[in-house]
Amino acid sequence: MTKEIMTVLGPIAPNQLGFTSMHEHILADVGFYAKVAEETVPTIDKIFFPAKPDEPVKIENLSFLNHGFFSISKDNTSLLDEELMNAEVKDFNIAGGSAILELSIPGIRGDVEGLRRISEKTGVHIVASTGLYAEDSWPAKYLEMSVDDFSNYMKNEVEQGIEGTSVRAGHLKFAPNSLSSRSEKMVRAIARTSVNTGLAATLHQGLQMTKDDGRRMAKMLIEEGADPQRVVFAHMDKLTFNYPESYQLNNYLLDPDSRRLDMEYAKELLDLGFTLSFDTFGHNWNLEPIGLLNQTDYERLAGLVALIKEGYSKQLVIGCDVFTKMLTRRYGGDGYSRILNFVVPALRNIGTPEVDIQNITVENPARLLAR
Template identity: 30%
Template sequence: MKNISKNPYSSKENLLLNQETVAVKEELLQFKRAGGGTIVENTTTGINRDMKTLKWLSQETGVHVVAGAGYYVFDTHSSETCSMPVEKLTDIIVSEIEHGADGTDIKCGVTGEIGTSWPITESERRVLQATAHAQAQLGCPVIIHPGRNPEAPFQVIRILQEAGGDISKTVMSHLDRTIFKSEKLLEFAKLGSYLEYDLFGTEMLNYHFNPDVDMPSDNERIKRLRLLIGEGFEDRIVIAHDIHTKNRLTKFGGHGYSHILTNIVPRMLQRGITQHISGKRQTLVNF
């Protein structure tokens, strides 16, 4: 697995994390020993969501696992998905949360990660509208995977708002690879969604999906969090790992599921991010 840490998408084998169920179980046990209690596993339709394995992992480790409802990016949409009207997509998302997903009675606890590309495709737009409609019915939280363009998060928010979504219960993922200019970030933060920096532990030289992006280091991510906290957004921040390749597991020399708890939280404390800011409890959430 030469140079996989710097070029993780250069090996198809590295992408098959679903082959490592036993290793993931060990990661969850280590995460629990480090003080973790819940994992949000936001794999959605189109990228091999496995509800039965998620349930088994939770039962074996005692770690709560929250599964995600909905659909990922257009490239993973089936022809059936592409042809579905918004009403049908809405019914499916609602059913996955209320009754169970993928032919099981295992219910999802969040909608997303809802995937969008840049520019947003018509099929993705309908999924976003369905996501907003389902959220209006159920009040459930939503997690968004935005396209790789600084304007993408703004466009997603507009679509969700126009369809009746609750932006205060929406998480915008991957901001650490999407919005780099401070003024643009603060402009987006004012829209009211949760701001997710979820690539902690990812410090690659070559970002396969957008070579123009210089992937930030963990120290740089912490600096962005300090900026947001300084501007009063401390209660809208979510941090995560987005572990989806084998090289991120400790079995293969990676940082594992406990990286935020064991390495990032102490570093944040060193950099002046306390757990009590302006009288508010600073919550450090790990997906």
């Protein structure tokens, strides 16, 4: 049977996919993070020049947002402006990008018909996903679902269409920020749906997720019969360093040398057969209010390069995870093109074999998205 990849415009052959970003959001709204910020971010009444929650993103407020208050701005957390996002996707295409895996699912999902229109206008293949985002964002109807309920819901969006449309999901996604009993049910449902539909899945590892949480997810997936070669562990960037110790601002200030590569966890997952995604290129924000540093793109790339040098290029993919306005080009960020403007040229500059770059950007995405 000939394999195909399901895009928002219908099926394509794997060899049509081309250069692919494997972790993006095009039409999405992550406004639920404002509730998380209320619990973790201190009051801002003593901070000079804060952005007000209801005002549009402005250049004079970008520094404030980037230093840890990005979720306070309702405008910043909304990527629902189709004209804006069409222009951002077009930039990706002009830079040489051919396809985007769109990972917005219930909890943050935008208009899937809009994804179809953007794909038609830009010429970029877009693969839509089914699944669920972090539990705090779940619509009420998902809260009491069983493993079978979760699996049936996803299978329906794969076979019939997303939310009553004719746009069919071509990928599975779950984005836990912690592993509650509900989240564990969803992990198992992802595994079963992958087995039943043949689709690959992406599992997000949020800021609160530990390496042991990742190991638990891997164990559950395998117990449920999922093929590790059909599963991507996202946000591995931070987890190829000694996380979380060296990401704590006070620790870093007192001992800068403590921040170093730590590949043990990554290799565990790779040796089990999973694919790892380095997918936050262009994320220059930090969480200063809670004393948490982000990575730099140079550190992300260093982790990626270390694994390429050890022969793992057939199990690696990349992306930018554009999920707020401040990450788009038109609001001061790098947009989807960061992997084309920086990552690939940097790999070539250090002599990375073209076959490895091709694996990461073309061959692995085509293998994962085809069924």
